[in-house]
Amino acid sequence: MTSQPPIVTSANTPATRLATRLGFLVAGFGIACWAPMVPFAKQHLNLNDAVLGLLLLCIGIGSIGAMVLTGIIATRHGSRPVIIVSGFALLAILPLLTLAPGPLYLGAALLAFGAALGSLDVAINLHAVEVEQSANKPMMSGFHALFSLGGFLGAGLMTLLLSTGSPLLIASLVCAAIMLLAMGLTAPRLLRDKPEASETLFAVPRGIVLLLATLTAIAFLVEGAILDWSAVLITERNLVDEQSGGLGYMLFAMTMVVGRFSGDALSEKLGDAKLLMISSMLSIAGVAVLLSVQQTYIALSGFLLIGLGLANIVPVLFRRAGTQSIMPPALAIASVTTMGYAGILLGPAAIGFIAQTIGLATSFWMLALLLFGVMLSTPKACK
Template sequence: MTGTATQAPTTARLPYMTRTRLGVSLLFLMNGFMMGSWAPMIPEFAKRFSLSESALGLVILVYGLGSLSFMPIAGSQIGRLGSRTVTLAVALIMVPTLLLITMANALWAAVIAVFLFGGLTGAMDVAMNANAVVVERSMRRAIMSSCHAFWSLGGLIGAGLGGLLITKIGIYGHAIALTIIAAALLAVAWPRVQVDRPHPEEERPKGGLPMTPLPWIIGIMALFSMIPEGAILDWGALYLRNELSASVTLSGFGFAAFSLTMAIMRFAGDLVRDRFGAVRTLQFCSAISIVGLLIAGFAPNAFVAIAGFAIAGIGISNMVPIAFSAAGNMPGMAPGIALSVVTTMGYSGILVAPSAIGFIAEHTGLAAVFIGLPLLHVVVLMLSKLARHADGASGH
């Protein structure tokens, strides 16, 4: 989960934390919390409906298709209604969705609930990112990296607390508790979310899809950066539980450890990139993620695998923000056109690609999947020079 960086003027900046920045940060925290809470529910979901890995892969594909279906709808509605209205409406509808998934007794009902959860998660992602851009402009400072750090922090809390709550109070108690927590976060954020005016004319792209290869190549960078993130979210708990004999509680800590290191590095992301530049930062991040994924794949036990996921989180944390920033600052091209390509390709990596992993894992096992995933980041490493365009956003 990631957003775009925008260039901010260096004069007349507001204080570091404002009411509206807190509001949008809490929305990112809530969205990450809901997604993180889904991770430890997946093994129970598969067991409840006796799903094979490939069948579970299809369900996860439904989640991804829901997100990719709702994202453009959210984008069009932001132009009509403003980002605040869309974000809050979508967030409100999303609050009970994990409870609906838990309560579903028939597979068809559960699949519909998963599609709805995926769609609303994706729609909220687009809308809250748009609201973060509005807050950036009003504050005259970049805040996007820290917003996504709050998303990772939410993922950490949701995944870490989820396995523990499922063990202590059961799957239904867990679903009720996370719904209450999500509703509370939304209630606190609600009056603090930045009000913006709709600008329908700005939502209409001035041109079609770019014909030059550069945005598509950077889109591949975003795609290959995000596939391993989706793999850890959707398959990490199952890998720890089924192949490394982890307990239910321990299996939730794979994505939690990944989210913790990702959150820390995203809070530091702007400073690191300003100090070393986008290209060197991306090269370092790619190399670290390769090491972490290999450790997870070759792990002899769950604790080593969790350490591997944590190291991968350090690397993956700022790969996608750099790719998105490079797209938004591409010379001679309107930011919206390049970003529409790169964000769609990137999000498909985290939302749709993990479903294919289920079919591969059925024949190879998940350990082999995590050993193979670093090849994608080798490609990102080879393309890293293209990240130089992201340094155009370092006006903050």
């Protein structure tokens, strides 16, 4: 008689929690390693803002397309195989980004990089939902904090390596090796069970859900702009040199980690509406400081305010999506997630085209205006 595999009775085990945290860490680490590389790619290939924006659009196209396929594959086979394949693909593609001899090659590499990232993002969130539901207590903010921690570590390590004179290829290989170690620990600890075949992974938002999804897209758009354009912005403003271009995102990611680890306690104490209002105001103030001050250390402190503000905007919006009554919570959260990722992946490309016409700094002022819209929408979003 052929032995049957053991039945998984609980998704919430120390092993699955570790795997989930490491999966988020790898995703954040991998995409953050790209941020300090952007100025090098722009200079090496002699790209203007519009062309660079078009290349960054390849990340969004690859990610959005992969997200649709990930939903289908994960429904049939579970999130585990997608996490494994996309995680290892992400670390393998990272060094290839440094070898681009021209814009066409870089665009193809970024397309594949975005596809791996999009698949990993969706699959690890599906894995996190299973673990959180089994635990019967809030855990999502903590999981997402690991994504932010990965961003801080990835940008910090890449910036450190480049600042000490390491060649770009060597720096990317070091970062890829760390991701390889993390994925080696993640793969054997992932859930092996499959979700229900009827599970719905996408729905068109309506009513209050459409508002929540739009606000989420704005928050993610700002985060994507900081990821892809912060190094270019601060180097063009002569706040730092190219080797230190990743410092801005590193500071941003650091306060994102702090904010997300404390987000659940703050929400319980202040309430969602007040927390969303304060978070929006902090983000707007951060953009203003970054763009208005020429003194390096004061200007860079704007990244701290932006990160601290953005940290809890998305968790609050996700929480509201789960408690509204217009749509089933699962469908509402799926809609908010999809539009949110569209913002973070497609928004930075739009920034490039706008910057080509009105300047990069003015484009960032437009982000502050969008965040002001989030602040004004708080009463309706949290009623």
